[in-house]
Amino acid sequence: MADGRLVGDKMSHASESAAAGKPRPLARGSIRAVILALLFSAAASGVLAVQGGDTSVGQQLFQKNCIGCHTIGGGTLVGPDLQGVTERRDQQWLVSWIENPDQVRASGDPIAQQLDQQFPVKMPNLGLTRAQAEQIVAYLAAQSGAAPAASPAAAALLAGDVVHGKDLFTGNARFSAGGPACIACHSAGGVGALGGGQLGPDLTLSINKFGEAGLDGFLTNPPTQTMSAVWTGHALTPQERADLRAFLAQAAVSGRPTNTVVQLALLAIAGTALLLGLAQVIWRNRLRAVRRTMVTAARR
Amino acid sequence: MDIRAQVSMVFHLDKCIGCHTCSLACKNIWTDRKGAEYMWWNNVETKPGTGYPTLWEDQEKYKGGWEVVNEGGKPRARLKLQGRFGALANIFYNPYLPSVDDYYEPWTYDYANLLDAPEGDDQPTARAVSQITGKYIDTIEAGPNWDDDLGGSTIYAANDPNLAGLNEAERAELAELQRVVFFYLPRICNHCLNAGCVAACPAGAIYKRGEDGIVLISQEKCRGWRMCISGCPYKKTYYNWHTGKSEKCILCFPRLESGQPPACFHSCVGRIRYLGVLLYDADRIEEAISVPNQELVEAQRSIIQDPFDPKIIQAARDGGVSDAMLDAAQKSPVYKFVKLWKLALPLHAEFRTLPMLFYVPPMLPVLARVTGDGNYEVAGAADHSLAPLLSSLDRARVPLRYMANLFAAGNEEVVREVYRKLFAVRLHSRSQQVGDVPADEVQRALEIGKTTPEEAGAIFRLTARPTYQERFLVPPLHREEAIEQTISPYKERSETGFGFLETPERRW
Numbered sequence: 136m137a138d139g140r141l142v143g144d145k146m147s148h149a150s151e152s153a154a155a156g157k158p159r160p161l162a163r164g165s166i167r168a169v170i171l172a173l174l175f176s177a178a179a180s181g182v183l184a185v186q187g188g189d190t191s192v193g194q195q196l197f198q199k200n201c202i203g204c205h206t207i208g209g210g211t212l213v214g215p216d217l218q219g220v221t222e223r224r225d226q227q228w229l230v231s232w233i234e235n236p237d238q239v240r241a242s243g244d245p246i247a248q249q250l251d252q253q254f255p256v257k258m259p260n261l262g263l264t265r266a267q268a269e270q271i272v273a274y275l276a277a278q279s280g281a282a283p284a285a286s287p288a289a290a291a292l293l294a295g296d297v298v299h300g301k302d303l304f305t306g307n308a309r310f311s312a313g314g315p316a317c318i319a320c321h322s323a324g325g326v327g328a329l330g331g332g333q334l335g336p337d338l339t340l341s342i343n344k345f346g347e348a349g350l351d352g353f354l355t356n357p358p359t360q361t362m363s364a365v366w367t368g369h370a371l372t373p374q375e376r377a378d379l380r381a382f383l384a385q386a387a388v389s390g391r392p393t394n395t396v397v398q399l400a401l402l403a404i405a406g407t408a409l410l411l412g413l414a415q416v417i418w419r420n421r422l423r424a425v426r427r428t429m430v431t432a433a434r435r
Numbered sequence: 436m437d438i439r440a441q442v443s444m445v446f447h448l449d450k451c452i453g454c455h456t457c458s459l460a461c462k463n464i465w466t467d468r469k470g471a472e473y474m475w476w477n478n479v480e481t482k483p484g485t486g487y488p489t490l491w492e493d494q495e496k497y498k499g500g501w502e503v504v505n506e507g508g509k510p511r512a513r514l515k516l517q518g519r520f521g522a523l524a525n526i527f528y529n530p531y532l533p534s535v536d537d538y539y540e541p542w543t544y545d546y547a548n549l550l551d552a553p554e555g556d557d558q559p560t561a562r563a564v565s566q567i568t569g570k571y572i573d574t575i576e577a578g579p580n581w582d583d584d585l586g587g588s589t590i591y592a593a594n595d596p597n598l599a600g601l602n603e604a605e606r607a608e609l610a611e612l613q614r615v616v617f618f619y620l621p622r623i624c625n626h627c628l629n630a631g632c633v634a635a636c637p638a639g640a641i642y643k644r645g646e647d648g649i650v651l652i653s654q655e656k657c658r659g660w661r662m663c664i665s666g667c668p669y670k671k672t673y674y675n676w677h678t679g680k681s682e683k684c685i686l687c688f689p690r691l692e693s694g695q696p697p698a699c700f701h702s703c704v705g706r707i708r709y710l711g712v713l714l715y716d717a718d719r720i721e722e723a724i725s726v727p728n729q730e731l732v733e734a735q736r737s738i739i740q741d742p743f744d745p746k747i748i749q750a751a752r753d754g755g756v757s758d759a760m761l762d763a764a765q766k767s768p769v770y771k772f773v774k775l776w777k778l779a780l781p782l783h784a785e786f787r788t789l790p791m792l793f794y795v796p797p798m799l800p801v802l803a804r805v806t807g808d809g810n811y812e813v814a815g816a817a818d819h820s821l822a823p824l825l826s827s828l829d830r831a832r833v834p835l836r837y838m839a840n841l842f843a844a845g846n847e848e849v850v851r852e853v854y855r856k857l858f859a860v861r862l863h864s865r866s867q868q869v870g871d872v873p874a875d876e877v878q879r880a881l882e883i884g885k886t887t888p889e890e891a892g893a894i895f896r897l898t899a900r901p902t903y904q905e906r907f908l909v910p911p912l913h914r915e916e917a918i919e920q921t922i923s924p925y926k927e928r929s930e931t932g933f934g935f936l937e938t939p940e941r942r943w
Contacts, residue, residue: 414528421530422496425537426489426577433590 193274300382470677484582635666859884
């Protein structure tokens with residue numbers, strides 16, 4: 136378990152320094168060696184875990200990557216309830232699916248197609264290694280027979296404050312852990328005429344897509360790569376999640392997605408053009424070019 | 436009875452030589468500014484011609500002036516342009532505006548090139564440069580007096596709206612090369628009694644000064660709606676594209692207030708211009724503009740009042756007209772030309788704005804004509820001195836019909852009477868100066884012209900040999916007294932001197 140932890144930390148450390156563009160005074164070869172060693176140890180521990188029944192690494196990975204969308208015996212959220220999944224599905228398939236769902240999809244797998252149709256959000260690529268996927272599957276197998284664990288869905292959801300939720304969304308109020316305001320990447324109905332960022336999807340109808348519990352889970356532990364990268368280390372408090380949920384729930388009812396604003400603008404432009412055309416017709420007898428018309432007529 | 440004073444004008448067209456000195460005097464003083472390059476508050480047109488802006492007399496196009504409608508069996512004058520609702524509907528979009536092309540694109544010449552051009556094979560030239568865009572103009576298509584440059588042309592002269600009612604033969608005769616004839620028509624703002632521009636202004640920025648009747652546009656109140664430009668049938672308000680406000684002839688009121696005649700009057704080489712005060716009855720304006728076209732000239736004469744009548748004088752005093760103004764009205768040359776002698780006529784009375792600039796129609800083109808064998812027949816030079824009086828008016832080079840369209844709202848009889856009197860005066864004066872006209876013929880001429888030797892003498896004197904003081908009877912305007920009628924003198928006193936554009940303010 137310590138190994139698995141280490142892997143994550145070291146890797147993120149290495150990628151951070153690379154992303155920051157500040158080369159450390161560490162030889163490139165030695166970094167590669169460390170990474171390889173760690174990977175190997177992680178894979179070895181993963182295999183051991185699967186064989187030996189130690190599922191704590193898998194549990195941690197599950198907590199980190201999966202509970203945004205899935206429960207074990209807690210009911211369906213955005214993704215299916217994973218109670219007994221190791222019995223429903225072939226384990227090797229599960230490992231492949233968790234490791235790289237895109238590849239499975241590309242191979243034309245019928246189960247993948249069915250899942251994609253059945254659930255609102257497609258299984259994302261979480262960037263896990265095969266070893267980590269195996270750890271998770273091992274954990275799932277161990278949990279399948281166990282009593283339902285406590286899950287976000289089961290816990291009572293806090294009531295949120297719409298106004299504060301909007302403030303958090305637009306950045307008028309700061310997140311206590313210092314994450315960026317949602318509006319930097321997302322738009323939602325009710326944040327103003329210009330909308331928000333276009334990098335991420337429009338969140339106006341997100342509550343309908345995820346459901347209250349699903350959204351809470353998503354925000355607790357954002358599963359997508361981008362969100363995960365941004366929010367690691369800046370976890371939202373339960374109250375902040377509740378406020379954002381409340382705001383998005385209201386946006387879904389009263390707000391307008393940004394693309395309808397665009398439609399409205401296009402409609403306005405078309406209306407203006409129509410009115411201008413109409414004015415041309417109504418005032419077609421207006422005075423124009425007296426001298427020029429006279430000269431042209433006289434020369435004819 | 437509401438007697439008011441109006442500074443009025445007479446232009447004697449027989450004396451106009453079309454030199455444009457008046458236009459340049461005005462241009463140099465008032466409109467030599469950015470945005471005003473195309474404006475000619477005073478312009479001189481060549482008639483027959485389409486004028487400036489092109490076809491300004493054609494109100495079917497420009498919708499200027501007033502029209503009489505029958506309202507419940509009673510004639511009522513209303514603005515041809517639009518009523519209140521029309522003004523509201525068109526406030527952001529006045530559809531009857533002349534474009535700058537209908538005036539002309541003002542230009543100057545690239546004179547610097549004459550001095551600075553590099554050495555080359557060709558003589559350097561000064562190309563025309565637009566004063567609006569600053570770009571070179573390859574072909575100048577119109578100018579402020581294009582009719583003069585193209586006198587008698589088949590494009591401009593042939594399209595003169597005043598030719599209405601002339602038959603094909605008469606039109607062809609006018610355009611025939613040997614007979615081509617034209618005369619000049621100097622125009623400034625008429626300072627009308629029933630001004631179309633004032634009525635059309637949605638901002639209430641145009642007003643007629645109480646003491647002298649000068650029509651002015653407040654540059655503070657003007658919002659640039661440009662309804663006045665359509666509303667004025669004489670197209671004598673102009674839009675300044677730089678300031679976004681409209682401007683017009685101010686009758687040089689700063690000069691008038693210091694006792695001088697307006698610059699165009701002062702500079703007139705032919706001494707054709709007369710300035711003086713008329714008294715009129717403001718209560719009868721509506722009545723005077725509601726009569727049929729044929730009676731318009733007489734109706735306008737009838738509201739001009741006799742400044743010697745004690746009742747009129749009393750009413751004028753009651754209305755606040757100063758004694759100095761009354762004195763000026765009694766000496767006014769305009770009163771003589773318009774009311775006493777009935778020689779001066781309003782331009783286009785059918786626009787029903789009651790213009791206060793009157794014209795003595797030109798006689799010259801009426802008298803000389805070309806006979807069938809191609810020779811000039813000059814009336815008065817032949818044995819039959821009375822011939823023009825008896826017959827040739829109807830065979831004139833410029834048909835009476837044309838003059839009637841210009842000066843008498845189509846009533847030929849009014850113009851005919853003017854010409855008869857003018858010719859009688861000419862014959863009488865010739866008998867006095869040269870002595871070659873038999874006395875009985877002079878007597879006969881005076882009878883036909885409905886005048887007397889005394890009157891003919893006075894007309895001759897004011898026409899041919901007037902002094903500066905006789906031509907320009909500028910009343911002492913006493914602006915300070917006029918102001919006191921609406922503003923307390925104590926308030927006026929505290930507003931020091933010329934006032935402040937920016938009030939001084941302590942900034943520390």
